[in-house]
Amino acid sequence: MSEIDLDQYLGSNDPHFNVNAQGWYFEFTGHKKPHCQISFETFVAAVHEAYHFVLQNRDKPFACLNLLKSFPEKYRLLEDDHVVIIDRLLGALSHHPEFADLRIPFMQIVDYRHILKPYDQDEDIINHRWEFDFDILKQEVNKLTSTNEKMAYIVNTLTDFRQKMPAMDEITTAYYLDTQFIEKCVSEGKRIQMLDQLRSGQAYAASIINEGKTLEDKKLVMEEILRYMSGFNHAGRKIMKEDDYQLLLSYTVAYLETENVPVITKRLPQLEIPIEYIRYSYYLIHKSLYGTRKIKMSMIDFLHAVFSQFDNTEKTTTKIKFSTEPKTYKADTGHQ
Structure with missing residues (x-):
């Protein structure tokens, strides 16, 4: 040439x-x-x-x-x-x-x-030198005592990251975008603020918490809990296709808006994680948004309508085992 x-x-x-x-x-x-x-x-x-x-x-x-x-x-x-x-x-x-x-x-x-x-x-x-690491950021934030100090650390890190991102090479850029560094930092900041509100007595029960939550607040909780489904399982296999993951998010948002099962245009095929992980993930959403005193049967109905993986499971079984945490769930999903 x-x-x-x-x-x-x-x-x-x-x-x-x-x-x-x-x-x-x-x-x-x-x-x-x-x-x-x-x-x-x-x-x-x-x-x-x-x-x-x-x-x-x-x-x-x-x-x-x-x-x-x-x-x-x-x-x-x-x-x-x-x-x-x-x-x-x-x-x-x-x-x-x-x-x-x-x-x-x-x-x-x-x-x-x-x-x-x-x-x-x-x-x-x-062998790449990663200047920004979310796990290290969380460790440093946990060393700080006040919410203001923690938020300042996160904001300063994000500001530094955004200033340096244009000069990053292709591998570094793809890595940070794929691992959702910015999104994780933002979610961590909102989580810290929410915990601070709970500790200060601004909310007393899950039902009261939910009354003050906007749909955007609910989406934040949902996305944080389900984010791991967009990645890979412990064996290195993609948990679900990206378009299926986006469809799942849209279904879940529609449910959170009305607390009724939305119109399901396409059911999701078998995921590369056990059914227990799916069930417990939605229990965590329920726990965060509605509490655990009374389980909403509409969420159980939602799981069975969306996931074909539940076809051979009775809804009563799903409800009974709803709060049962799989042994390796935290290790595999990164949830604390």
Whole structure:
């Protein structure tokens, strides 16, 4: 491929792509070339094709995924070549001005990248220096005594993170977005404020707490408890497809709005977690929002309507075992 051919990639009509392409060019021609065998010409042609396809098909995540799956044969790629192309693509998309509209195909690509080369087996990830770590943040916050000190620590960390994020490389950006660092920090801040309110006597019982909760407050509780379902189980398998996870969230929000079973257009297939985990997760939602003095039968009905996994279980059994915590639930889900 000639230098003239490269001009279409380094000087295209898309300024955002051009900036990234220039950086990749210096990366490939410098002393820190990525761990791959392909030439820069092949690399940039593949990323250019995928980048523009995603922009034009942002509502078609599986079409984007199928395109990437065709690349090894089309461009004669080795596994490391394929991973490098996907990592650089994710980096360009993560900083795109319209990233909010690209999030669905982006997360689908992140999942595919993890399947190709699991992050916990990737030397670039294992040896990477993570400046921001949510578990460490929680440890530091727990050392502080007052709510104001804890909130200040979280706010200062998020401010620092947002200032440094534009300069992060593709692997780092994809890692933080995939692990939802910002969302976890925000949820932790709201959790601390809620606990402070409870300790100060602003609410006395779950029924009273619920009266003051807006739908957004309820969604926050629900999303925090169900978030683990968007990830992987202890065996490294995806718990559920991203579109099924988003459907589950929409069903649950609809339930929280009316406390009745919403219209179910599609039931969810078998998840890669035991039925006990699903049941207990919704018990935690019930406990947080409605208390445990009287279990709402409508939530039991909701579980049986949404999850096909409950087909061979009686509703009375679900209600009786509703509050039974699975032995490894906390370890597997990260809930405390």
